[in-house]
Amino acid sequence: MRILIDGDGCPVIDECIKISNKFKIESIIFCDTSHYFDNKNVKVVVISKGVDAVDFAILKNLQNGDIVITQDYGLASLVLSRNSYAINQNGMVYTDENIEELLFSRYISKKMRNSGARLKGPKKRDKSQNTVFEQNLEKLILEKITKEKL
Template sequence: MKILIDADGCPVVDIVISIAKIYNIQVLIFCDTAHSIEREGAITKVISKGADAVDFVLVNEVQAGDIVVTQDYGLAAMVLSKKGHPINQNGMIYTEENIDQLLFTRHLAKKVRSSGGHIKGPKKRIKENNEAFKKGLTKLVLKVSNRL
């Protein structure tokens, strides 16, 4: 098992590394040239800029049982198809049961925006989001490694 991070705009990179260190799990950070993110305790893979370039490189490296941190529903769906375990930055674990609804909601929001409508952005990140992520990631690590 590895933890792969879709790091462009990811606020929990340091939390992932600290949890991975506890469980002795390798961490790979994927980012594009505009967001080079280097951290001790992780391997950084910098990808040339391009539409979804980071996502495609990351999904090609995912193996069954890997955990992927992403807020991108499309990437989460691809990870699920490879028997990976995606989780978002707030601790929500993407599953076969919830991904279709999330993708449909994304599609509807895109339709609204393309017709000139406005959708509210995400709420400002608060301390509780980090705590929820820590709980969610720890639970997922324990489940995937059969320690739960």
């Protein structure tokens, strides 16, 4: 089990590293050339800029049972289909039960934007979201560890 971080725009990188160190799990940050990370105990994979280039690199490196941190529903869907786990920066764990609805809502929102509608963006991030993320990532790791022992 490893933690793969979609580093482009991820606000919880430090929390991911803290938790991966706590559980002694390897963590890898994937980002494009417009980002720079200099964190200890973390591998950084830098990808040339391109549409979904980082997502494809994550998928190429994905191993069975890895946990991917991403806010991209499309990437999360592909991760789930490859017998791995995905969680977003707010602590929502993507599942087979919720991914179709999330993808459909993304599709509807894109159609609305393309037709000229203006949609509200997400609320400003606060520290409580980081706490929820940490709790849910730890819970996911513990569930996975328990499942592996059975």
